Every structure is written in structure tokens, then in C-alpha cells.
Amino acid sequence: MKILILGAGQxxxxxxxxxxxxxxxxxxxxxxxAKLALLQERLDLRTLIGSASHPSVLxxxxxxxxxMLLAVTQSDExxxxxxxxxxxxxxxxxxxxxxxxxxxxxxxxxxxxxxxxVDYSICPEQILTxxxxxxxxxxxxxxxxxxxxxxxxxVAVRAFEGGPLVGKPLSVLHDNMxxxxxxxxxxxxKDGPLIPEGSTVVEDGDEIFFIAATRNIRSVLSEMxxxxxxxxxxxxVGGGNIGRRLAQALERDYQVKLIxxxxxxxxxxxxxxxxxxxxxxxxxxxxLLQQENVGEVDVFCALTNxxxxxxxxxxxxxxxxxxxxxxxxxxxxxxxxxxxxxxxIALSPAQVTIGSLLAYVRQGDVAAVxxxxxxxxxxxxxIVHGDRKSSKVVGRRIDEIDLPKGATIGAVVRxxxxxxxxxxxxxxAEDHVIVFVINxxxxxxxxxxxxxxLGFF
Amino acid sequence: xxxxxTVINALGLMLVVFSIAYVMPVASALISGDMPVLLDxxxxxxxxxxxxxxxxxxxxxxxxxxxxxxxxxxxxxMWTAMPAVATLPLLLVLPDLSxxxxxxxxxxxxxxxxxxxxxxxxxxxxxxxxWRHELSWLGGMGIIVLAVAVLPLLGIGGRQLFKAxxxxxxxxxxxxxxxxxTARNLWLVYLGITIACIAALKWVGMNWLDAICHxxxxxxxxxxxxxxxxxxYFNSPAIEAVLMVFxxxxxxxxxxxxxxxxxxxxxxxxxxxxxxxxLGLVLISCIGIAGFLWWKGTYxxxxxxxxxxxxNVVSMATDSGLxxxxxxxxxxxxxxxxxFLSCITVSSGSTGGGIKMIRTLVLxxxxxxxxxxxxxxxxxxxxxxxxxxxxxxVVFSVLGFIFLYFMSVATLTFALLISxxxxxxxxxxxxxxxxxxxxxxxxxGPAGNYGVLTDFQTWVCTFAMLIGRLEIFTVLILFTPQxxxx
Numbered sequence: 001m002k003i004l005i006l007g008a009g010q011x012x013x014x015x016x017x018x019x020x021x022x023x024x025x026x027x028x029x030x031x032x033x034a035k036l037a038l039l040q041e042r043l044d045l046r047t048l049i050g051s052a053s054h055p056s057v058l059x060x061x062x063x064x065x066x067x068m069l070l071a072v073t074q075s076d077e078x079x080x081x082x083x084x085x086x087x088x089x090x091x092x093x094x095x096x097x098x099x100x101x102x103x104x105x106x107x108x109x110x111x112x113x114x115x116x117x118v119d120y121s122i123c124p125e126q127i128l129t130x131x132x133x134x135x136x137x138x139x140x141x142x143x144x145x146x147x148x149x150x151x152x153x154x155v156a157v158r159a160f161e162g163g164p165l166v167g168k169p170l171s172v173l174h175d176n177m178x179x180x181x182x183x184x185x186x187x188x189x190k191d192g193p194l195i196p197e198g199s200t201v202v203e204d205g206d207e208i209f210f211i212a213a214t215r216n217i218r219s220v221l222s223e224m225x226x227x228x229x230x231x232x233x234x235x236x237v238g239g240g241n242i243g244r245r246l247a248q249a250l251e252r253d254y255q256v257k258l259i260x261x262x263x264x265x266x267x268x269x270x271x272x273x274x275x276x277x278x279x280x281x282x283x284x285x286x287x288l289l290q291q292e293n294v295g296e297v298d299v300f301c302a303l304t305n306x307x308x309x310x311x312x313x314x315x316x317x318x319x320x321x322x323x324x325x326x327x328x329x330x331x332x333x334x335x336x337x338x339x340x341x342x343x344x345i346a347l348s349p350a351q352v353t354i355g356s357l358l359a360y361v362r363q364g365d366v367a368a369v370x371x372x373x374x375x376x377x378x379x380x381x382x383i384v385h386g387d388r389k390s391s392k393v394v395g396r397r398i399d400e401i402d403l404p405k406g407a408t409i410g411a412v413v414r415x416x417x418x419x420x421x422x423x424x425x426x427x428x429a430e431d432h433v434i435v436f437v438i439n440x441x442x443x444x445x446x447x448x449x450x451x452x453x454l455g456f457f
Numbered sequence: 458x459x460x461x462x463t464v465i466n467a468l469g470l471m472l473v474v475f476s477i478a479y480v481m482p483v484a485s486a487l488i489s490g491d492m493p494v495l496l497d498x499x500x501x502x503x504x505x506x507x508x509x510x511x512x513x514x515x516x517x518x519x520x521x522x523x524x525x526x527x528x529x530x531x532x533x534x535m536w537t538a539m540p541a542v543a544t545l546p547l548l549l550v551l552p553d554l555s556x557x558x559x560x561x562x563x564x565x566x567x568x569x570x571x572x573x574x575x576x577x578x579x580x581x582x583x584x585x586x587x588w589r590h591e592l593s594w595l596g597g598m599g600i601i602v603l604a605v606a607v608l609p610l611l612g613i614g615g616r617q618l619f620k621a622x623x624x625x626x627x628x629x630x631x632x633x634x635x636x637x638x639t640a641r642n643l644w645l646v647y648l649g650i651t652i653a654c655i656a657a658l659k660w661v662g663m664n665w666l667d668a669i670c671h672x673x674x675x676x677x678x679x680x681x682x683x684x685x686x687x688x689x690y691f692n693s694p695a696i697e698a699v700l701m702v703f704x705x706x707x708x709x710x711x712x713x714x715x716x717x718x719x720x721x722x723x724x725x726x727x728x729x730x731x732x733x734x735x736l737g738l739v740l741i742s743c744i745g746i747a748g749f750l751w752w753k754g755t756y757x758x759x760x761x762x763x764x765x766x767x768x769n770v771v772s773m774a775t776d777s778g779l780x781x782x783x784x785x786x787x788x789x790x791x792x793x794x795x796x797f798l799s800c801i802t803v804s805s806g807s808t809g810g811g812i813k814m815i816r817t818l819v820l821x822x823x824x825x826x827x828x829x830x831x832x833x834x835x836x837x838x839x840x841x842x843x844x845x846x847x848x849x850x851v852v853f854s855v856l857g858f859i860f861l862y863f864m865s866v867a868t869l870t871f872a873l874l875i876s877x878x879x880x881x882x883x884x885x886x887x888x889x890x891x892x893x894x895x896x897x898x899x900x901x902g903p904a905g906n907y908g909v910l911t912d913f914q915t916w917v918c919t920f921a922m923l924i925g926r927l928e929i930f931t932v933l934i935l936f937t938p939q940x941x942x943x
Contacts, residue, residue: 259835266837271846279835288835 001025001361004066004092006052006082007073008035010330011098011124014350015070015357018375020045022361027061030073053081055089068094068360072122076101080116087117096120096360100241120360124353129245131352132326135345136250136299139231139324140221142207142345145370146214147381148413148432153214154185154370154379155221159206162226171198173223181420182212182220185410185436188373193438195406209372211410211434213418228323231298235259235322237283237313238304239269242328242349246301251275257292259283261304283313286320295321302327307334314343335374351375362447367432378437379410385429386452393433393450399423404445406438462519464531465512468538472509475539476502481591482546485666486584494550494582501545508542529934536923540564543592550585551575557912564919565907566592568926569808571680571778571895574908574915578685583666586683590673596926597677597808598647598711646715651676654703661695671779675703678808680778680895687903688768688781697768697781708735708775710806730843731804735814738802739774743767746791753788766791774798776809778895785902792898796885799894810893810925812862818842819855861929865921866891872917878910886910890918891925 001024005012008030016026016039026045029052030036036047050057052073063069069086071079079097086092099105099121111118134144143156159166164176170184187194188207194200202208202224212220221227234250236243239260247258247269256276260266263280270278281288283302294300300317302310307329314327326345329335338346351371358369368381388395392402398409398421409421413432419425427433433450437443479502486495523531543566544559551559558574565572566589578586654672659665670683684690688697706714709732717725726732747759747766756762769784771777773795784792801817803809822840829838840847866887873883878900885897886907896903901910907918924932934940 263837267839270837270839271841274841274844277829277833278837279833280837281835291835292833 001067002062002065003027003068003070003361004029004058004061004063006030006069006071006079007098008032008039008047009072009074010349011072011353012070013039014354015072016045017043018350018354018358019361024361027066029057029061051078053078053085055085058082058085058090063090063092066090066092068092068096070096070357072098076104080104080110080118083118084116087113094119094360096122096357098122098124100125122353122356124349124356125241125245127353127356128242128328128347128349129249132242132246132301132303132347133249135326136231136234136254136301138217138221139228139299140225141217143372144217145372145379147368147379147411147434148418150214151413151416152211152411152418152434153217154209154211154410154434154436155217156207156209156372157221157224159202159204159208160225161204163202163222163224165202165223166204166225167201169199169201170196173220176223177219180212180216180219181418182210182216183410183420183422185209185211185379185408186377186438193377193406195408195438209436211420211436229298231324233257233297234299234301235292235294235297235317237300237302237310238328239265239278240303240305243301243303244269244272246303247273247276257297259288259292284309284316286316289313289316289320297322298324300325304328305330307331311338311343318342318344332374339374348374362443365450366447376440378440378443380435380437380443380446381413382433382435382447382450384427384431384433384450387429390452391429391450393427394429396427397423398425398427401427402449403435404442407442407446408436410434410436461530462516463521463523464527464534466516466520467523467531468534469509469512469514469516471535472538472542473506473513474509475542476506476509478591478595479505479546479588482584482588485587486582489583491582491584494584497549498546498584498588501542501549504545505542526940529931529940532927533923533932533935536567536927540567540592543567543588546588547585550582555912557915558908561907561915561919562589563592564922565895566590566679566681567596568893568922569593569596569677569679569776569810570890570893570922570926571674571678572890572901572907572918572922573681574906574910576685576906576908578683579690581683586666586670586681589681590670590679590683593677593679593681594651594673597673597679597707598644642715642719643711646711646718647676649718650703650706650714654699657699657703658696661699662693663691663696671700672703674779675700675777676707676808678704678707678775678777678803678810678893680772680780682779688779689783692781694764697764700779701768701771704771704775704777704779705736705739707777708739708803708807708809710804711808712806713804728843729804731814731818734818735802735804738798738814739771742774742794742798743770746770746794749791750787755787770795770798773894774802776803776811776892776894778889780896780903783902783904785896785898785904792885796888796894796898799892800888810891812859815842816855816858819847819852820859823852823856858929861933862891865924865929869917869921873914876911876914876917878914886914886918887921890921893922893925 003019003024003026005016005028008028016028020026020043028039028045029048029050031051033049040047048061063086069092071082073079076099083095083097086095095118097118100123104110110116138144141155141157145154165173184196186209187196208224210220232255234254234256236247236258239258247256250256251273258276259279259281260269261282266278266280294317300322302314304310310327314325318325324344326347327343329346329348332348335346335348351374355369355371359366365383366380367383370379372379384393386394411421411434412419412425435446437446479498483498486498540560540563543563547554547559561574651672654675655668658668658672667683674681713729713732743766747763750756750766751759751762765782768781772779776799800811803813805813805815826838829836840852869887870884882899882901886901889895889897901907
């Protein structure tokens with residue numbers, strides 16, 4: 001696929017990196033040559049210096065035969081204009097824009113074919129905020145990913161001594177909770193993946209991925225480990241785009257303290273937030289943390305745009321006794337280094353948000369893609385079309401489907417109903433099927449399997 | 458000197474316009490066929506026009522744009538000169554009335570205080586009652602707003618006046634781009650609600666004269682009545698209920714009314730935090746005081762207690778001051794609480810006086826901020842009201858206002874005490890006058906009136922009404938040497 005990316009900022013470059021690895025032709029446009037040079041050094045792609053909203057620049061970047069335009073510059077306006085140009089002048093098939101302003105997003109008619117012609121709008125900060133809010137809602141979980149607009153969830157949790165299931169085979173799960181349907185999609189033990197069977201015995205320290213209807217998450221979690229008290233006190237360091245949105249999302253239900261270094265931003269934040277205590281100071285200042293009782297905090301989130309600061313303040317908070325600490329870390333090398341150590345959750349913004357873009361790049365009708373275990377595994381939500389003849393999945397029982405080894409169907413969402421992927425479930429057209437893929441190399445095969453044969457059209 | 462003359466020029470023009478206000482009492486005298494009164498009012502009208510016209514003609518070469526400094530001077534000049542000329546018909550019709558008392562009466566009207574020195578109100582010619590109430594009504598929205606709507610048409614800029622009239626922290630959001638347009642709109646809303654009030658009062662059983670007069674009193678939150686017994690004369694729960702509703706409407710910001718009318722949505726009231734606080738505080742006080750009076754046995758059952766408590770509490774809290782019973786005879790907690798409410802309750806941009814709810818909110822929140830600051834020294838905790846950040850400079854000016862307010866109350870109370878008045882009467886008279894509420898307690902309570910005061914005491918109260926109406930700063934700034942320095 002030929003893809004044109006406008007903007008080589010954090011989003012632009014991580015997207016480029018991820019797409020290059022999936023064998024696409026990428027061109028990146030940015031007005032800052034230094035950023036482009038950095039990209040070019042690392043990745044196999046073409047770069048172009050220029051203004052992303054000028055037709056001449058777009059033409060030079062080869063927009064005429066581009067399959068997909070990704071406008072992810074800093075400016076909502078430039079992104080919207082670029083989509084409009086791509087549609088009006090060059091008829092680019094798919095146009096995706098990063099739109100951050102709620103003012104624009106609250107008027108979806110702006111994005112239709114008569115106006116700015118944006119097919120899909122994405123907002124990485126919003127995705128990240130929702131992701132962190134879920135982690136705060138379920139403090140035991142390592143990852144909570146949602147499918148079908150939140151109806152079903154994939155949850156990662158580390159099994160601990162004290163959970164009723166630990167030390168027992170998986171088949172006990174159903175006996176313990178006869179009314180709740182959940183399915184264990186994968187177990188990672190000392191980094192090696194296991195394909196779960198009814199007889200697999202859960203061990204202390206296993207990382208377990210299970211799929212369940214969102215309302216049942218808490219009950220399933222309690223099987224894997226002793227439950228903590230629900231979170232009440234949250235401390236956020238960094239009042240940037242993510243910190244602000246998170247505080248806004250949490251301040252009604254939690255006691256939120258937000259630490260920001262820049263005094264001007266503090267004043268602005270304090271004006272916008274109604275229920276959050278805004279503190280002016282350094283998140284790595286142990287005196288300030290002490291003074292604000294960091295030891296009593298349930299969830300501590302270090303969300304500045306400086307990796308080292310985030311790591312340090314998260315470590316300080318953990319040291320002082322914060323129950324769960326989350327650090328935002330951009331460099332993937334750091335993430336691997338820290339995850340599961342003293343820092344409970346090392347969040348890579350790129351990994352969290354890339355899924356929302358990948359869904360548009362993939363073949364077949366993919367509604368959602370979530371990267372798991374730092375990109376090694378993947379969970380996909382595929383929408384199946386066609387009939388028994390044109391599709392390899394419709395009208396078949398799950399155990400009849402020829403899935404590659406290591407891929408499992410976790411659940412099927414049919415209308416408002418969430419059906420677990422037991423072997424006797426028959427797939428129907430328009431079902432949303434959630435597939436868990438242990439190894440990313442198998443993704444292509446899975447996509448192919450779910451595609452409708454040409455005869456359908 | 459040129460500055461003063463420019464102000465006199467504008468003032469002259471204002472007086473000429475003001476003489477039109479005599480049309481109402483003149484019409485009333487015509488209807489009642491009272492020829493001597495008619496003549497007196499016509500004389501007064503001509504004199505007013507002549508004085509104003511004369512001032513304008515003599516100083517016409519100084520006609521000019523009014524600066525902010527001029528604005529303060531003009532506002533104070535208006536609020537002292539207009540009551541002075543408005544005394545003319547009273548002095549002509551009631552030859553026994555002294556100028557001091559007449560000036561108190563007209564000042565009380567134009568500042569919407571409603572305190573009166575007259576007795577035998579029921580026997581006054583209808584034209585005189587209409588005149589008193591009309592003064593109150595005109596004062597209500599502030600003749601100033603009328604002036605702001607009209608003066609710019611005559612080529613004199615008016616935005617500065619608006620600023621001088623309302624130094625409160627509120628309403629940075631102009632309602633319409635042009636000040637003239639804003640003033641006209643506010644005035645139309647005021648007129649509209651007044652007409653509704655007249656109709657409602659007529660419907661629940663008042664005659665036209667009473668309905669018009671009491672609608673004027675309720676809308677301007679003045680306490681003038683056409684009866685010595687005030688609303689107690691009617692002894693009608695329906696009339697009390699109607700007046701309560703309109704007094705509460707008048708105690709809210711008229712800008713909110715205007716936005717609600719323009720937006721055709723009642724929901725906009727929910728955004729007016731100040732108005733909601735006003736209503737909430739009044740509601741709690743009504744129920745609380747009713748319960749208190751019932752408990753103390755002042756009234757035999759709760760419903761009777763609620764009826765009397767709610768009307769008088771609403772009336773005092775909104776700085777209206779109409780009364781349905783002599784509440785100064787209630788156990789002292791109740792009238793004291795009502796006086797306290799009269800200091801803090803009404804919204805800015807309403808026709809009431811006192812500290813205003815917005816300043817009360819600022820004060821309360823400031824106290825909260827101090828606590829937060831002690832517990833969290835690093836906290837950035839801006840003052841917010843209704844989601845809007847209030848700048849620290851505004852908080853300081855509010856604190857300054859409150860300080861001046863209490864100093865004024867203390868000083869004027871001492872002045873009355875020196876003159877020999879008892880403490881309760883002195884203190885309550887100052888509070889009632891500076892808040893433009895009307896009746897106080899003791900000798901100036903709902904059953905008595907300000908006629909018993911000596912000339913000196915009357916002047917002190919007149920001054921209290923003036924500074925209270927013009928938000929203290931506006932008047933006192935004229936007494937600072939800096940004001941007169943070039």
C-alpha cells in the first residue's frame with residue numbers, strides 16, 4: 001500500500017515505523033528537515049520537506065497515486081485542509097486526520113464529503129486517556145482493551161497467589177463462576193506463550209489474557225488474584241495534553257491531584273479543571289511528593305513528555321508507598337527494561353495508539369487492532385461478511401475454521417450480545433469476531449482467512 | 458473647571474429628559490380631577506425643564522466627551538441633583554414638609570430604598586403616591602441605564618457611565634456589542650416584567666393605582682407603599698405570593714433575564730450561579746425562620762408562620778422592604794437574620810443593594826482558598842465562580858469594597874449614636890439605608906418610620922442611601938485628593 005504521512009512528530013514517526021515493518025511504501029512530509037533526517041536514518045522510507053497543506057508539496061510527495069493519506073501534523077486545521085485537498089484535487093481513496101479539538105469533533109458533519117472530507121479522525125491523546133482510565137478503574141489489570149464500542153474487553157492480568165484459580169487447571173474457572181462466561185485467550189509464562197487448554201494449570205506470576213463481557217471483568221479478575229480496594233486517590237504528574245484530559249475524565253469519580261512544572265500552565269489547568277487540586281512543582285521533587293502524601297495514593301501516573309522524569313518520579317512514588325505506578329515512556333528500549341519491575345506499568349504511547357491506525361491499514365473489514373506485549377502479539381476485531389460460499393468463516397462452527405496455530409477466536413459480538421468463542425459456536429454474517437494472535441507473523445494469514453472471496457462483489 | 462462644566466452640561470440635558478417623568482403624576486391628577494395638585498405638578502415639571510435647560514444652555518460650549526473621571530462625577534451629581542429637583546412637587550403639594558424630609562423621601566425613591574418619612578400615606582393625593590413610586594421605579598434599573606440608552610443618541614458617549622454604575626466584579630461579557638443597545642434591551646426586559654407584575658397584581662385583586670404603585674415598588678425593590686400598613690393592609694396571601702415572585706425576579710441579574718428571553722430558554726438560569734445562590738439562600742432562610750417562629754410560638758401553626766416569614770424574609774433579603782406584619786416584634790434572631798440577608802443576598806445587576814451575592818461568593822471562596830493554601834502550599838487554586846476564573850485583582854477590589862462597606866456602616870452608626878439614637882435603631886437604620894432595603898428595627902421599624910429622626914439623623918441616612926446605591930467607591934472617590942489632581 002502507498003501511504004503518505006503528513007507530520008513527522010511523535011505520532012507520525014511511530015506510525016511510520018510500524019507501517020514500514022508491514023511492507024508499505026511510506027512518504028513522510030514535514031516542514032522540519034531535522035526530524036525527517038532522523039526518520040530517514042532509521043527507516044526505509046521517502047521524506048520531503050515542505051508545508052503539508054500546499055498542493056505542490058503534496059504532488060511532489062506523490063499524492064496522485066497514494067492509497068491512504070495520514071494527516072497527523074500538530075495543527076488540526078492543516079490536517080483538515082490536507083484531507084480536503086486530497087479528496088478534491090487528487091481523489092485519494094482513504095483520508096485519515098488527527099483532530100484534537102473537541103470543538104471540531106463535536107460537529108461530525110464537518111468531516112463529510114461536502115466539507116473537509118475526513119474519512120476517519122483519530123485523537124491519540126484521547127485513546128491514551130481512555131486506556132489509562134481503564135487501568136485506574138481496574139487497578140489489578142495490566143491492560144484493558146475494548147472491542148465493539150466497549151461491549152467486550154480483553155484484559156491482561158498477572159496471576160498471584162491468593163486468587164482462587166491459581167494452582168488449578170483452567171477448567172475450574174467455569175465451575176467457580178457458572179453464570180459468567182469468560183475465555184482465557186493466552187497465557188505467557190516467563191515470556192513464552194502457552195496455548196491454553198482446559199487442563200492448563202495457572203501458576204503464580206503467569207500473565208493471563210482473558211476475554212469477557214465488560215461488566216464481568218471484575219469478577220473474572222478476582223479469580224486470578226486477591227482484589228485490592230478500588231482506587232480512590234490518583235496523582236498525575238504532567239499537565240500536558242494527556243495529563244489534562246485524564247484529570248478531566250477522572251475528577252468526578254476520584255480524588256485527583258495534578259502536578260505541573262510550568263506555572264502558567266498550572267493556572268490554565270486550574271481554570272479548566274473543576275475538582276482537581278493543581279499543584280505547581282516538580283514531579284521528581286520528593287519533598288513535594290511527600291508533602292502531598294504520595295504514600296497514600298492508589299494510582300500514580302507520570303505523564304510528562306520526558307521519559308527520564310517519568311521514570312524517576314514513578315520510582316520515587318513507588319518507593320514512598322504508592323500502590324500502583326504508571327509511567328509514560330516513549331523509548332521502547334526503556335519500556336522493555338522497566339515493565340514488571342518496580343514500575344507496575346510502563347506505557348508506550350505508540351503501542352497504545354497505533355492500533356487505531358492499523359485498523360484502517362489492514363485488509364478485510366477490521367474494526368479494531370490492539371498491540372499486545374509490546375507489539376509481539378495482536379488482538380483484532382474483524383467484521384465478517386458474505387455467506388458460506390464466499391467466506392471461509394461464515395456458517396461454520398469455530399472448531400471447523402482453519403485458524404493458524406497460535407490464533408484463537410476469543411469471543412463473538414452479535415448485536416448487543418457477547419458470545420464466548422467456544423468450539424460449538426457458529427459464526428454468522430456481520431458478527432464481530434475477536435481474534436487473539438500470539439505471534440504477529442500470523443496476522444496476514446488471519447486477515448486472509450476473514451476476507452470475502454471476490455465472487456461476493 | 459472645564460471638567461465640572463462638561464458634567465453640568467450633561468446633567469442639564471438629563472434634567473430636561475427627566476422632566477418627562479412628570480407625565481405620569483400629571484395624568485393621574487387629571488384622572489382624579491384634582492386641579493390644585495395638577496397645577497403643582499405642572500409647575501414642578503416646567504421648573505425642572507427650565508433648570509435643566511438653563512444649565513445646558515449656559516454650559517453648551519463645554520459640551521464634550523465624558524471621560525472616566527467625568528463619569529464618576531456625573532453619576533454622583535445625577536444622584537444628588539435629581540432627588541433635589543424631584544422634591545419640588547412634594548414641597549408644593551405638602552407645604553408642611555421640610556426640605557430635609559422631602560429630600561430624604563426622593564432620595565429614598567431614586568435609590569430604591571423605600572424608607573419613608575411620610576405618614577398618612579392612604580390619604581395622600583394619588584398623584585403624589587404615583588410620583589414617589591415612579592421615582593423608585595426609575596431609580597430601580599438606574600436612571601443611569603436610561604441615560605446610557607438615551608445620552609449616546611445625543612452625541613455623548615456612555616460606556617464610562619456603565620462602568621461607574623456597576624463596579625462589581627460581574628458581567629465582563631457584554632450582552633450586545635453596543636452599550637446603547639445593551640441598555641435599551643435591559644430596560645425593555647425591566648419594563649416587560651413590570652407590566653406583567655401590574656397585570657398579576659390587578660388580577661389578584663388590587664385596584665389599578667395600587668397595582669401600578671406596588672409593581673413599581675416590587676420591581677425596583679423599593680419599599681414604598683400606598684398604605685401605612687404596607688402589604689399588611691391587603692391581608693391577602695395571593696397578593697403576597699405575586700409580590701414575592703416578582704421581588705425574587707427583580708433580585709436576579711437582569712442580564713440573565715435578558716439572555717433567557719433572547720435565548721428563549723429557561724435553562725440559562727441554571728448557568729447563573731449567583732442567581733441560584735440568591736434563591737437558595739432565600740429559600741433556606743424562609744423555611745428556617747418559619748420553623749423558628751413556629752417553635753417560639755409567635756404563630757400558632759407552621760403554615761401561618763411560613764406565610765408571614767416567607768413574605769417578610771423575601772422582602773428584606775431582596776432589599777425590597779415591603780412588609781406584611783411588624784416583624785420587628787419577632788424574637789430578635791429573626792429580624793437580625795433578615796437584616797443580615799439584606800446585606801448579602803441580592804445578585805449584581807439587579808435593582809437591589811448591599812454587598813451583592815457575587816461578592817459574598819467571592820468572600821466565601823477566598824476563605825476556602827486560604828484553607829487550601831495552608832494545607833497544600835504548592836497548590837494553584839484560582840478563584841472560580843460558575844466555572845469562570847476570577848482574577849486576583851478583582852478579589853482584592855472585592856475585599857476593598859467589603860472593608861469600605863463595613864467602615865461606612867460603623868462610621869455612620871457612630872454618627873447616629875452620637876446624635877442620641879438607641880443602638881438597635883441606629884445600627885438597623887444604617888444597614889437598611891446602605892443596603893437600600895427600607896425599614897429597619899426599633900423606631901425606624903416596619904411600624905414606625907424615618908419621620909421621627911432629627912434633621913441631622915435624616916441627612917446621615919440620606920448619605921447612607923446614596924453611597925449604598927452607588928457602591929460606595931463611586932461616591933467616596935470624589936473625596937480623595939487624587940481625583941481632583943490633574
